[in-house]
Amino acid sequence: MIQEFHKDAIQHPVFQLIGETADELGMDAYVIGGFVRDYFLKRGTPKDIDVVAVGSGIQLAKKVASKLKGKPEVSIFKNFGTAMIKHQGLELEFVGARKESYHRDSRKPVVEDGTLEDDQNRRDFTINAMALSLNNTNFGQLLDPFDGISDLDKKIIRTPLEPGITYSDDPLRMMRAIRFATQLHFTIELKSLQAITENKNRIKIISEERIVDELHKILMSPTPSLGFKLMHQTGLLPLILPELTALQGIEEIEGQRHKDNFWHTLEVVDNISETTDNLWLRWAALLHDIGKAPTKKFHNKIGWTFHGHEFVGSKMVYKLFKRMRMPLNDKMKFVQKMVLMSSRPIILAEDHVTDSAVRRLVFDAGDYVDDLMTLCEADITTKNPKKQRKYKNNFQLVRQKIVEVEERDHVRNFQPPVSGEEIMQTFNLKPSKEIGIIKDAIKEAILEGEIPNEYEAAYQFMLEKGKQLNLKVHSE
Structure with a gap:
């Protein structure tokens, strides 16, 4: 093997210190794995650095920490034989070189001390098995027994x-x-x-x-x-994720076909990845159509339908998250909401965009209306340039309308201008269904644009509604 040296990869003073400490302890030490791979890929300097010692990684970590400024704490994980030091934004993980053997029913290996070669053999990929020596005699020497460098090039x-x-x-x-x-x-x-x-x-x-x-x-x-x-x-x-593969395939009955919703979904995920780094919005894109497999039906007169697929899909999100042990908190609820509402802006964009429809969209989506629009724009996968332009322009109009309606009517995270307490006081009511009826009527009137989202208009509307319900205004 040609001896290559890459001292420029390990210029940070901590590498010199680790090497000197390893020399003092009479052991060999190497930086290995992702740090080396990313150096050759020019992907920037990773903050996670794996150091392998032919000997006790924990002993090396303790000694290194005692020499570092501020004497950082060493976190020891005895079960894994590893130790971690956090220093100046770096996470240094130390482990002794080891060889592994596995039982059929577990991915947890039986571990014993080994050589650097043993340690490189147990690595997952050739590009992650490259090591740079930290010892003084061969500082920066690349040890690449599986030609990971060539695999990086190829x-x-x-x-x-x-x-x-x-x-x-x-x-x-x-x-x-x-x-x-x-x-x-x-x-x-x-x-x-x-x-x-x-x-x-x-x-x-x-x-x-x-x-x-x-x-x-x-x-x-x-x-x-x-x-x-x-x-x-x-x-x-x-x-x-069987929910995804269930979407694959195109059926044809009486010359009527539907699109392959699996491949469509992958396009949507790629589209949304160009516009957002929100992980949970990307999950929403991945799952937005999962309700289509269980709701698919063929009707003689209208062809293929997926009625209620958004509602069914949002229920499936909960089951999927639970099965995969994903968080069942606001993140899951966000994905559910996006799946449930995923068709709403599309319907708006196809029809004439009315103020009341936009108000309802903003009211229902709340703070997530922009995320919902981003998801729906990503859902445009037609290859017809004319149709694509039309949809994009229509979505632009919907976005514009959202801004106008929100500035004027303030229905995002809507709070009724007249509270339930005020309705009770006005009509001298105890908690009853009439209060809910009046509150809903005020909300509907605002969303339909019958009254502005203002206290005085809502108060007058409340009095009118009370009269219709034969309620008397309480005078003190």
Whole structure:
């Protein structure tokens, strides 16, 4: 192997300090993994730095921390044999070189001390197995036994050892391979891709949290569809998100066809990724049509319908989030709301845009109306340039109308100008259905544009409504 040195990669003084400390302890130390990979890819300097020591990583970490300014705390994870130091915005993780063996029913390996070569063998991909020496005698020397440098040049994801063993041992690596291919725009080597397909069912031993973590990273990449296409191609997708693969296919009855909602969904996700970094809005794009599979029906006179798919889809979001152990909090509710309302602006854009329809949209969407519009604009996947221009122009009109209506009527996060307490006092009422009737009537009158969203107009309307309900104004 040609000895290459890359001292410029490890110019930060902390690397020199780690190397000197390792020399004092009589052990070899290397920076390995993502830091080295990203240096060669010119992706900026990662804040997470993995240091592998041929010896005790914990001992090296403690000694390094004692020499650092401010003597930072060392977090020790005995179960994993690792230690972490946070210093000047860097996260330094130290581990002893090790070799691993696996049991069939677990991705948790049996670990024993090993050499650097053992440690590089256990790495997931060749591009993550490159190491730079930190010891004084060969500071900056690249150790690349699997020619990860060439794979970076060729833009290939390849495993250091036989891929079938690599993926069977730790099936999460299948998701990681797809994630790296998506983030870096790399190709997974054919043997590796076949091994993922053969080992796809092994994904069942991986926790939902780990899988979701990889899904988040795929969704946050510049072109998420690359990852979902690879999951689909290898058979992983139906095991992880069957709601998506259920959308695939085009049926034709009596010459009437519907579009393939699976491939349409992937286009929508790519579209929205060009305009927002909001992870949960990207999730909403991914799930916006999942209600179409269970609601699909063919009618002789009108063809294919998906009635109520938004409502059904929003219910499915909860089940999916629960199954995948995703947060069942405001993030889930946001995705549900986006799925539930995903067709509303489209209907508006197709018809004449009335003030009352826009008021209702803003009232129902609240603070999320801009996100909803972003989702609907991403939903334009027609290849007809004329139609595409028309939809985009119409959505622009809807956005403009939203601004005008909101400035004038203030219905976003609507609070009625007349409170329930005031209605009770005015008509000397105890809690009763009449209060709800009057409050709803005021809200409807404002949304329909019958009265402005102002106290005086709402108060007069309340009196009128009270008279219709045979209520008497209470005079003290």
